Amino acid sequence: MEKYLDILNVAIYGSAVLLMLIGLYGALTKKSLIKIVLGLSILDSGVHLLMIAIGYLKDGTAPIFSAGNEEKMSVMVDPIPQALVLTAIVIGFGVTAVAISLVIRLYRHHNTLRIDEIKKLKW
């Protein structure tokens, strides 16, 4: 059981970090604006996963107070990261929406989606 938990931990944290790296890779190397936005999105998801993982507790229950479960309070998962992640997801969604709308405008304005061709503003 312990071993299983370790593997789970590694898997969760590992996949979070992996997602972040994939996202970062996409954002930093891909030339297409869409792919960059996707990369940023994936980067965000990785962070969200990390946040959830931090609040995770083995055998934890949902962090809901009710009359019956006072004794279970010690095994509740930490509610704060979940609250935070909800906020973060909403913000991330908003940012992605703005990003996509900007991409549309960029495409109309420049007729290209390659980021290295959109550099009228420099120096």
Added chain:
Amino acid sequence: MVGSPVLFVAIPLLAAFIIPLTGMIWKNSVRIIPGLVLAFMFALSISLMGYVSEHGTIVEVIAGWKPPIGINLVFSPFTGFLTMLMTFLGFMVWLYSYKFKRNVDFEPSMKYFILLMLLVTGSVGIVLTGDIFNMFVFIEIVSISGYGLTSFYTRRDSAEAAFKFLFMGAIASTFLLIAIMIIYSQLGTLNIADIAEKMPLMDNKLKVLSLVFFILAIGVEAEIFPLNGWAPDVYTQAPGPIGAAFAGIVVKAAIYASVRLVYTMYDFGGAFDLFIIIGLITFIVAETTALRQDRLKRMLAYSSIGQMGLVMIAFGIGTKEGVYAALFLMFNHAIIKSLLFFSGSYLVFNKKNKYIKHVNGMGKYLPITSVLFTIGSFAIIGLPPFSGFWSKLAVLTAAADSKMVILIAVILIISILEAVYYLRVVNRIYFFDKKEKTETQKPSINALIAMICLGIIVLVIGFYPDLISGYLDRAATDLMDKGNYIKEVLTINK
């Protein structure tokens, strides 16, 4: 107490929802209500400052959850001073742009004013909040309204600027979240005072890692050197007054956040040196880049970045004199740079690329605006008797008292460059002949009032700096006293 710090956040957010509704009934309300809200915020900050200077810091608890669990807003002499400055500038920006897009659509002006209001609210929120996740949320509010405002003009290259800003901002917010989660996982708290108290318990490696992530994230908004590629683009492409809002409000909030980290949350001595190094590099690169600009707003943008570098340096000195100097610089920069952006926008009004050469001979056509721009230039160079001199003197005195002789020399040498590029523009305004036939735009009366207000402040502070030195002094004492901050927040209502 006349009001509560919560109103700084609650009223504008409420207004942001109401404005579209009232706009259906009375179109002008979309312009007037944001102004009323900003004026109210400014008045509130003044009245709270009065209260604070008598009774000490106000710690406002939201929804009855006491710190460290609940979110709290801290209105201390330091945060209060910044709030006052930001809301004042917010109001000035509103006043300047009141007639903005008057003859065009109702829709864009509604968006503009709502976003402007949110930008100010978010910045004030960053300063007031006592909770790092809350700070993250406010930073995102500022960023998103910033993206919106940047891409406001559809005919310019604004989408490009906004996308760059968004790109950097998204990466920054990711790292900010990671840093916050590192802190939370180690210390189990999000309250700044509580974190500051528990910080010695944290593992050194994670401490460094989280601080580095914080600096990366906040550095994007604070426009420190390698992270500020987006800034000149945004300043050029956003509507004129928004440049002033960025330079005067948003960057100030970001600098506040980084200062709060280093002075209050973390207990690293080396972080101050980091501030000096980053500040110095930012200052040098930005000022040298500004020297070679051929577009007015880009020049102002780089100059603004450079000034922020100087603020970082001043904070990095780490003594009370340093903090005093930094706050004075922030104040002056906010006022002067807004004045420059305001008057500069009219000098290159209606010009497509806004080259510096477009200001040629404007002294004849726009006399008052030109004089104000000149006053602003002289002030930002630090020539007496304008206000910029006193802050520059404060920085140098603070550096000299800490025996940083080389730092003084570098700051002064770079300041010469600053003088050069500003005077080149001023010379053009008065001594070159206007070549093209494009129409000059006379400033509207409200814009003129806003500019003259700022100009008068520059002169008055220049002649009588003691008007604000009391505020600055209290603010500096407040920031330096970390123990007091922790005590005040954590012992609220106990």
Added chain:
Amino acid sequence: MNIIILILILFFLGAIITAFSGKISALVQDILFLIVLVVPAVLFFTGVDMNTESIITFSQAQLTFGMTPLSYYFSLIVMGLAVLAGFYTVGQMNGKKRKGYYYLNYILSIGAMFGILMSKDFISFFIFWEIMTWASYLIVIYNGKNVQKIGIKYFVMSAIGAYAMLMAIVLIHSITGSFLITDLISEYTGMTQGMQLLIPALLLIGFGVKAALMPLHIWAPDAYSNAPMSYTAIFSGALSKMGIYGMVIVFLSLLSKVPEGALIRDIVAWLAAITAAISTLWAIKQDDAKRLLAYSSIGQLGYIIIGVAIGTPMSIIAGLFLAFMHGVFKSALFMVVGAVEKQTGTTDLTEVTGLIRKMPWTFLAALISIIALAGIPPLGGFVGKWMLYESLILSDHFMLVILVFFSSTAAFLYCYKILFGFFLGQEEKEWAHVKEAPAIMIVPMVILSISSIVLGTYPQLILKPINAAMMSFGLPDTYGNLWKESILFNKWGNQIALAPIMYGIMLVFVIVTIFLFFRNRSRTRYVTTKDISTSGEIIKEHENLTFSRGFFQPFLRAVEPVMKRQIDKYMLSFAKGVEDLFEFTRRIYNGNGQTYAIYAMIFLIILLMFGKNLLG
């Protein structure tokens, strides 16, 4: 209200009111301008004494104003010249554009100079110094020619000086905890050796820029010749003296206290001697009267600096005396050039000729001032130069004597050139219409020329305040003993004895002139330059007999190797190189959003690498 503050407020409010009064009428503006210059001068000479002191306290600094004997001496120069040049200005600016702008900056710079002299602490000193700088900068670019080059050059050099000074000021504050000049003087001997050298050196850079000391002089020829002449009279006569004023303080109250000071004093004296020699050569080469006088000013300032830097009591007297005299005769000369420029429209020595009969008063002023400049007795320049030579010889600075002697002899060449170029030579039709300048311009010039005669014969008029100033620095009382020990005065016994001899000579001269004039009056007729015949050939009307082009070519060829290398060129190419470098740094911002993100990642990695250092 303290009288010094009152005067300052008068200046600054008066400047602004004068600037805007042009909207009412030009006459009101002129009158206001003169009132704003005259009233403070009157107030100053009647109301201010050594005990007047006033303090304005700010949280950052305390501004202390008061008068010292030294500043009284320099105020004589500033206030006197300001009023005289003020009257001249009204005449010269009559009908010009941007009068309000010019008057504003004129009064501001005078007020700032007064403020500098009255400052007893470094902060107010620096504030007024900077106001003086930007006000004079705005006048330098007044005529709109070459503003980006000349104006920026002036400002950058001024900024280098001012910032060096500012650095010294903050260092002083960090050591003594105060901005007062007296506190620096009292704590100077207790500082570390490094600071003892660094602080005076930085201050001297600051003062050296305004006093046009090589290699900080590169702004001066352009700025002096580009400003309107009515201001250049102030610029060269009074504003450059602010640098001298600061140097006197540094040399007498700081560097003379420590043994290492001798090194800096020698360096400065040498630089000043080289400045004097080379700028004299450059002055000889100029064909434009403005630039000629500008270079000549730099050279003359060189003598003054030598005197101050050597630091024996007599050399200081010589330096301070020359400072006053230079203010008198050089302002008069600039005014002369201004008058010629106003009447003929040019200041090119090769074009304008034969004005002597058309502008006789101007010629008279020019003649007397040039005699004073050249140091011919009995005019004021002679007394100062003699004392300078004597003090240099007595203090064993033989090489410096040679340089100074060389340059003051060579100065005769350009003196002659300016006199000949404008006033002598053939009368040409082109200038037939030229009239004498208006009286309001003539009177200040004549007053100044008369003062150079008076001061040449009665030097004790200003030797007295000089002596008071020197005694305030702890030097021995020289009035009536040391200065008359100069060979110059010994020859004729006591100090006053000089005058009767002079006047005796002059009387004889005048009597003989009058005698000749009356005796031959009926037989005189006007002889033009064409009224001759060469080899039996009669000169035609259009032929030119006088040549004002290419003066002194053989001499200039001989000294060419010295003049080949110009610091100016080196500095400009350095500045250009720096700008090109910045062109490179701005390419960091290459416009690609992704690159910026990569910068962010690099920044992150660097921070992580040095993360350990963060722990402090």
